[in-house]
Structure formats: C-alpha cells, structure tokens
Amino acid sequence: MRKDLSLIRRLEKIEKELGYCQIKLEKEQRLATRVHFLRAHRDHMRNSLSSYPESESGSQNSLGGLSFVEISRKLMEEESSFSFDDIRLEFIAIGMRPEIVDELDLLDQDITDTTEKLQTFRVFHDKIEGLQSERTQALSSFILEEGEPVLKISENFEETESRWNVLTEDLTNIDDALFCVQRANDYLASARNFVLQARSHYSVQDWLETGYLVDLFKHSLIGCIREMLEGAERNLKTALGELICLNDEDYDLFEFSDFAPILLPFYKNLFSDVFKQTKFQDVLSIVEERLDRSERLHKRLEETREAVFDMQMQQETQRENLFQQIGEERRKLRLIS
Secondary structure: OOOOHHHHHHHHHHHHHHHHHHHHHHHHHHHHHHHHHHHHHHHHHHHHHOOOOOOOHHHOOEEOOEEHHHHHHHHHOOOOOOOOHHHHHHHHHHHHHHHHHHHHHHHHHHHHHHHHHHHOOHHHHHHHHHHHHHHHHHHOOEOOOOOOHHHHHHHHHHHHHHHHHHHHHHHHHHHHHHHHHHHHHHHHHHHHHHHHHHHHHOOHHHHHHHOOHHHHHHOOHHHHHHHHHHHHHHHHHHHHHHHOOOOOOOOOOOOHHHHOOOHHHHHHHHHHHHHHOOOOHHHHHHHHHHHHHHHHHHHHHHHHHHHHHHHHHHHHHHHHHHHHHHHHHHOOOOEOO
C-alpha cells in the first residue's frame, strides 16, 4: 500500500512536541527540588534567629555595661578573671540578626515566586497525555511486527532524548551557578580590597573612644566589607540552590563547606580584631580563605561545564540521527488496510 507520508509527518510533529514537553517536566522537577531546598534553608534560618536576641546596644558605645575602651583594655591585657562570652555574643547578635531577618524576607519572596512558576508547568502534564494518545493512535495505523528495526531504534531514541534533556538542564543549572559564583568572587575580591584599606586608613582607636556599633557595621569601611560579604554569601547560596538539582552520582563538583556561612565568622573575627586592635588581620584571613575556596569552585564548575557541554552535543547528534532513522524505517512499513 502507498506510504502515507502525511501520517509520518504527523508522527514526527507529535514526537517533537512530546520532546518539548518532556524537557519542561525535567525543568519542573528541578524547580520543585529548588523549592524544597529554599524551604529547608528558611527553616534553618528561622531556628538560628533565636540564637541572636534583639539588642539596643547598636546605638550605644558600650556592651554588657562596659565601654568599648574598657572591653579593649581587658582583652589586650588578657584578664583571666573576666568572661567575654556574653559580650561577644551580643556583638555578633547585633550584626547577625538584621542579616537573618533580611534573608528571611528574601527567602519568603523567592519561595513564593518559584512556587508560582511551578504552577505554570501543570499544563504540560495534560499536554503530554494528549500527545501520547495521539501518537498511539497514529502508530496503530502501521503494521508493526515483532523485531521491526523501528521498535529498537525508537527505544534507543527515547533513552537518548531523556539523557539529552537531563544534560540540557544540567547545563542551565551549571551556567546559573557559574554566574553566581563569579559574582561571589567579585564581591569577595572587593571585600579584600576594603579590608586592606581599613588596615591602613581606619582608626579603631577613634571608634573605641567615640563610635557606636552602627557606625562600625554600616557607616565605615567595615560596613563596605560587610556589604560585600553579604553579597558573596547570598550568591553562593543561590549557586548551591542550582547545583543541588544535579545528579550527585554524575558529578563530584563541590563540598557543602564551599558554601559555608561567611558573615558569622566575619563578625566573630571582627570582634577580636577591633577590641584587640590587630589591624583586621583575622577578617583578612577569613576573606582570603573564602575567596581562594570560591575561585577553586569556579574553576571546577568551568571544567565540568565543558565536559557536560561535550556530552550534550554528542547526545544531540545521536538523537538527531536516531530521529532520522525512525522516519526512514517508518517509510518501509505497511499500513493497515
């Protein structure tokens, strides 16, 4: 019987639409993973907020009933009879609490936006169901005997396309993570420059005598360092949210320590630096360590991105060849009378 080319073209159109829908479902799965990650992170941040009680000391020039000058003197003289734990915690809490509150607001918005985006993918489930029904109906017009080459080719095509879909979305996640890690590196490099400026231009003694914590944290070179570290930490967390969507068995890209908090060790080291007057050596150390770690992460991501791109191109070539073979084999089939 004459081959019905319009039927074959119809099948090709259906299968291309199915491929488009399937990659959308792959993206949907990754968005769902990201929402789960964001919610878990929000729960963690909410729990940590209780560790940093509210304090009015930010607008004062004392902590724990002691002036900044007294605290500095006791630390530098290493008075063994005096405990600095409560004062250090209050110092850290004044810095960290607003950071956590701001981050929780951003997380709430991110979760809302991503959840709303997820809802737009529901239509593809119904569309796939309809396309699969159309495909089954169209295939029923052919006489398909056991062992027909087109059956094995079709099976190989579906496996190849599924792998291609995964690699395509992997590339998207890695590219987005690369962008965020590069931004984090830029922030950390800027933070390092501000630390170096502070070491030579910021008078800790003047601040101890006349300043307030709000001046230190916001209205100074130290405030600039804090802003840069805040940007770095936020971008690294965004990058992690992309990378957790990848299959851990396929890649060995990172350790969670690559995304460890930056602001908390910053405030801990800052307490020591300002009250021991060590020219921000401890702050410089944490910034340089995190910059080095983040640059190495970026390099690993670039190398992985290149490898994934090569694999995706191979799968794409194989996918196109198999799709063409399917069409050729279908043209050899007989139609049901």
